Amino acid sequence: MKRVFGSIIDIRRGEIALTLLMFFYYYLLLVTYYFLKPARDSLFLVKLGAEQLPIVFILIALIVVPITTLYSRASRSLKLNQLINATALILIINLFVLRWLLELTQPWVFYLFYIWVSIFGILSTSQFWLLANAVFDATQAKRTFVLFGLGGIVGAFTGGEVTSLIVRLFGVSTENLLFFCMIFLGACVLLVNSVWAIKRRADVEVAVPSRAKTRQKESYGDTFKMIKRSRHLMLIVGIIAMTMATASFVDFQFKTVSVEAFPTKQELTSFLGRFYGRLSLISFLFQLLFSYRVLRVLGVGGVILFLPFGLLAASVAMLVYPGLLAGIFVRGADGVFKYSIDKTGRELLFLPVPLEVKKRTKIFIDMFVDRWFRGFAGLLLLLFVSVLGFSVRQLSVVVLLILAIWITMALLIRKEYVNAFRKALERREIDPGELRINIAEASTLKALRTALASKNERQIAYALEMLSDIQDSEIVDTIRPLLHHESNEIRLKAARVLQAQESDFVAEMRELLTDRDPNVQRHAMRYVCERSEGDQFDLMKSHLEDPDLRIKATAMSCAAEHRDLGVRGLVDDDVIRQLLASEGEDAESVRLRVAEALGKLNNPKFRGHLLGLMDDPSPVVVEQAIRSAGRTGDREFVPQLLKKLSDKQYRWPARDALAGYGDRIVGTLSDHIVDTSVPVPVRSRLCRVLSTIPTQHSVDVLISTLDQVESVIKYHVIKALNNLRVRSLELKFPREPITDALLEETESYYTILQILHIDQHPDTPAGRLLVKALEEKTDENLERIFRLLGLRYPAKDIYSAYLGIVSTRKDLRANAIEFLDNILRKDLKRYLSPIMDNISDDARIRRGRELFGVTVNDVNESLEYLLKGRDPWLKACAIFTVTKESPPEIRKLVEECRTDPHPVIRETAFLAANR
């Protein structure tokens, strides 16, 4: 049980507040619904009688589709929080009005109330899941949604029980339950807004999930045609239609016998409250404790028969002994099985259906089949009850007839399911993740076994992949021959599946010890060592002493990853030397495994071997040695890894290896980033390495380099900071240094703009090159300004604003200006607004002069500024424009550049000086 709950509750740090808020939100929604549901039923049944139920069933079927369509449209034009708040407000007002209307005791009010509660049930849960999908990503959803489901069940149970309790013990009238519901909904609004506030703080855009956006384009006519073409889908739709129709009949029978047994409103409300609440709980417990086991034994074909046979038994009971007990059985069977085991079975029926078809069919079923057949059942009920005057007992005969059709279809679909599954497997249309969850089901296993016997390699590999976690004695005989398959992948996967079984396969794995694929060898040896009788230490030792170098190398690989330090210690210098000295066609593969094992062993004594392998003639061995060096985390390897970073062949593994050191290496990397003697590409790669180490230290050192590097590297530093911001929301980006960097960029922008607007630039190739370089620099300045803003404000919004500002479209630019005007702090706006605003360059230059006090009046002043500046490319271009006619102070500055460390500056200065 602990394991069950452990798997249910897996909430990580940073998600707790949000998950709890969402949990209580769903809990309260279900409490509200289970307050309303017994109230709705009892008021309707007591005031109007059960014979009016068919009419309300038909009305619901007619009204729900337009209402949900309207809601879907509203959801596209409003933000999700606005939509939920508006809906909640409308619902609270509705409840208030309904409470007042109930006083009128007019029949139409009870119809209205019944329909309203049904719509509330659909809307409120759908809204919850919309919000949940918007605030949690796919990985979080997998972990948290189970918990919300649990919250819903506890909420349903609490709602039902509390309703029963307060009506029975405290004499609260059924009508007044609505006041409680108003309070609960008010609390829901608070919870939703808290959820929203947290998400906004986390700077994550919360959008209405795409489902709502894409649905509009689908044609239901096309979907129906698509369903008609597939016998499997037709049977699924048929089964679901029968399920819904039976549900209406059963509901009618149950409510009729309930109101006969509890003729007063309070008694009936109390009974229904308890009944609905406990039904949810039993359904949950059944699902938790039995569904999986039943599925394993009976398979999907058996599971989908559970509900109709349960209803069959209960309906026979109703036929023989009509009354409350039979009513409870019949409605109980429907409630317990339909939302547990039958739901699982129905989901499994969709497994062989391609994902896109599945989505469209499900929407079609939710929107039409479900409602239409409930409505159709309402019509039938009207016919049998109001026209033909059938009693509850006689209705059981009709139910039995529907069940007969249902069971026939369920039997037919068993064969169809296996066929559809086989076809889907051939076409590789099944999501392996989804399948693994449901694989224990008997017919699925049968289909996979058939796939294993196929001649198609891809299909076999695919089937083996799906069987990788499964224990099934029957698959063993099918898999064993695959150990000798010519494909490395299939042999490895087959070995893995066998290794997952409880039975012993040591003999088979021993044969694989000399397999031609090192991966297969390693898996086999690991298994042999674990499963063989005798001491593992001795076994491993004998393998390490084996004269066959392939076995020796595999043994080294296995020993290196062994938990027992004694076994790991068996790998000594002699073993490594023997392996490294190997020759022949296996030599490279042996060295590769040695390189891998040395990383796992992480023994400083073997550092020299690993360093040697980093200069191996084989690139694959070098790459593995680099990765292994990174794995050790030994700082001794850092210089070598930095060297490899400049080698195009090994830059990727070197980058990964350096990133693997994590926080410890951050300082060293930053030293290299600011070192101008390190080539620019290597420095930019180091920035990228830092961007993959999401620690505060990385942020701090990157920020500290901002005022030490030239513009080309500064771009990579800021880009790395942007990446870190996206990667981890917990990192802090200190405001002051970022503002300083922003102001520096802004000042540079204004000054370059002044230089560009000096009319005296020579119309020579050199002059034109300088102007072009200056224009490019203003563009780069602007990009860096926005990237820096992205460190202080929501990054996505700033990026959109940047695209607007650089766009040639006036409307986009205007929107961006308006947006920036609203979000930027006053101190920044002062500096940045003139750059963004639609003003002339002259006005912009004037504003720049006022802000920074930098004035560049003529060409000579601009040259002086550029020659004293830190941008090497602008410096080189400026030098190139200098001639012997240039003023002596400029020529002197050029003279000084002849000793500049930057080769392009030095070279250009020599040229200019010798003109």
Next chain:
Amino acid sequence: MLTIVEKVICLQNVDVFSEIPTEQLSYLAAIAEEVTYSADDVIYKFEEPSDALYVVLSGKVRLHRNEEEIAVAEPDDAFGTWALFEDTPRVATATALDETRLLRIDRDDFLDILADHVQITENVLKTLVGRLRGLLERVGVDIAPKAGS
């Protein structure tokens, strides 16, 4: 010998480099080698493997197939551009008409630069896509079905 800045000025005129900022062009300039040919020297022959792009610094180069003249490259003109992107054989012979100075960019060096400088790659791709789009528009081809075929 030309300096990096002088080479940048020449490379700016090459169509395929037109979107590359000048500072990034300086990295390409660093791999551009200055070569000299005398009149009538063959720079490359028809159907020889393509391995480099050339930019004329001075002199003239005749591009021809046998005796059929295709074009004459003059100072600042580039020829053999596609050699940077594919290794199909040369479609023409290039012969120096005068004493000719050329800038030569080797394909392997160019690919190394692309691997090192993402911004250069982005801008080269931008130019190529623009050129392809223009070409398709000129012949009235709808791009979407072509891309899918």
